[in-house]
Amino acid sequence: MNGMIIKDDARYQYTENYLQSKGHTFHKPDAKPQNLDFVIFPFKKAVDESIFNNGYFAALGRNTSVFSGLKSDFLAEKCAAHDIHYYVMMEDDGVKVKNAVPTSEGVIAYLVHNLGRTIANSRVLVIGYGVCGRDLSLRLTALGANVHALVRNREKECAAYAGSVAPVYLNELCAFNFDAIINTVPGCVLTDEMLARAGGALLIDIASKPYGFNMEFAKKLNSKSASLPGIPGKYAVQTAGEILGEYIDFVLRGMVT
Numbered sequence: 001m002n003g004m005i006i007k008d009d010a011r012y013q014y015t016e017n018y019l020q021s022k023g024h025t026f027h028k029p030d031a032k033p034q035n036l037d038f039v040i041f042p043f044k045k046a047v048d049e050s051i052f053n054n055g056y057f058a059a060l061g062r063n064t065s066v067f068s069g070l071k072s073d074f075l076a077e078k079c080a081a082h083d084i085h086y087y088v089m090m091e092d093d094g095v096k097v098k099n100a101v102p103t104s105e106g107v108i109a110y111l112v113h114n115l116g117r118t119i120a121n122s123r124v125l126v127i128g129y130g131v132c133g134r135d136l137s138l139r140l141t142a143l144g145a146n147v148h149a150l151v152r153n154r155e156k157e158c159a160a161y162a163g164s165v166a167p168v169y170l171n172e173l174c175a176f177n178f179d180a181i182i183n184t185v186p187g188c189v190l191t192d193e194m195l196a197r198a199g200g201a202l203l204i205d206i207a208s209k210p211y212g213f214n215m216e217f218a219k220k221l222n223s224k225s226a227s228l229p230g231i232p233g234k235y236a237v238q239t240a241g242e243i244l245g246e247y248i249d250f251v252l253r254g255m256v257t
Contacts, residue, residue, distance in 0.1 A: 001037035001252050004029055009043035009069065011233050014241025015248070022249050033059040038252060043069030043233075057082045065251055069244070087251055089244050094256075098243045100135035102236035106228065107136055107182060107206060108143070109235060114224040115180060115202055120144030123177060125201075127212060128184040129156040129167070136182065137165045148178070150189065180204065183212035192217050204228060 004027050005016055016026060027035065033056050041047055057078045060066075066079050071088045079086035089095055111119055122145050126137050129149040137147045141164055149160040151167045160167035170189070176198040183189065186207040192214055195203065203218040203225035205211050211227060218225040232240035250256045 001025075002027060002035060003038040003040065004031050004036055005040040006042050008045040009233060010237045011241035011244060012040070012043065014238045015040070015245040018242045018245030019249060022245075024249070024252070033057075033064075034061065036060065036064060038065040038067065038248070040248070041066065041068040041072065041075060047072060047074055049074065052078075054078070054081075057084065060084055065248075067248055067251075087248075087256075089247055092247055092256070094250075095243055095247050096131045097135075098246075099232045099240065100132050102232040102239050103132055103206060104136040104139045106231035106235035107204060108139065110204065110226065110228060111180060111202070114226075117179060118144075121146065122179040124148070125150060125168075125176075125178045125181045126165075126184065127182065127189050128207075129160050129165075130184060132206065133184040134159065134163065136184070138163050141165060176201065183207055185212050186210060188212055188214075195221060206231060 001024050003019070003024055005012055006029055007013065020026065039060070060082065062083050064084055066075060066084055066086045067089055068075055069089050071091065076086055108119070115122065119140060120143060124140055124145045125148050126133050127150045129137065129151050133149060137149050137160070140147050148166045148168050150173065151157045151160055151169060157167040178198065178201045180202040181190070181198060182204045184207055187210060189212055195213065195218060198221060200222050202222050203213055205213045205215060205227045206229070208229065213227070215225065215227045247256065
C-alpha cells in the first residue's frame with residue numbers, strides 16, 4: 001500500500017523501515033492525498049492545520065487509514081467528519097503490551113546507574129499492577145529484587161500473587177522500607193506527606209500526565225529521583241519503532257479493526 005509519514009520522532013524511521021520490508025511504499029509529505037492508502041501523522045506534535053485542512057481530508061479516500069502516536073483531537077474530528085478510519089497507536093492493547101518490555105528495560109537501566117546498590121536483594125515498590133507494572137515487577141523479581149506491588153482491588157492482588165510479587169494495599173502501607181518506589185499510575189497515589197516517609201528512596205515516575213509524583217519534591221528527597229516518560233522511544237528506539245510498524249501493518253492487512 002502507498003503511504004506518507006510525517007516524522008517528528010526517532011521511532012518513525014524504524015517504523016518506515018519495517019513497513020517497507022512488508023512491501024508498503026512511501027511518498028513525500030507533499031504527495032497528493034488521493035494517492036495515499038494511509039497517512040502517519042506526527043507522533044505527538046500538533047498537525048499543521050494550514051496544510052492538512054478540510055480540503056486535504058476530503059481528498060483522502062474513505063478507505064484511507066490515518067495514524068498518530070498519541071490522540072489528536074484535531075485528527076479525530078477531521079476523520080470523523082470525513083468518515084475516515086483513525087487509529088491512535090499508543091491506545092492499542094497489543095502495542096501497550098509490547099512496549100512494556102522496553103519500558104521495563106529502561107527503568108532497570110536507570111536503576112542500575114542510580115540505585116547505589118544491586119537490584120538483587122533490593123526492596124522495590126511498584127505502584128500499579130497494570131500492563132507496565134506487571135511486566136516491570138516480573139523482570140525485577142527475576143533479577144532478585146524483593147518486589148511489592150501496590151494494588152487497589154482483588155483482581156490485581158491475585159495477579160500479583162500469581163506472579164510471585166507481594167501485593168499490598170494503600171492502607172497496609174504502614175512503613176516505607178523500600179530502596180526504590182516506581183509509579184506506573186497516571187494520578188497521585190502517594191501524597192507528599194507519604195513520600196516524606198520514604199526514607200530517601202529512589203523515586204521513579206514512568207506514568208503519563210498527570211503523573212504520580214510531585215517530582216520537584218521527590219528530587220529534594222533523593223536527587224536522583226526522575227520522571228521517565230516515553231522510555232521506549234529513548235532506550236529502545238528501533239524496537240519501539242518496529243512495534244508501531246507491526247501494528248500499522250496489521251491494520252492495513254485488516255487484522256486489527
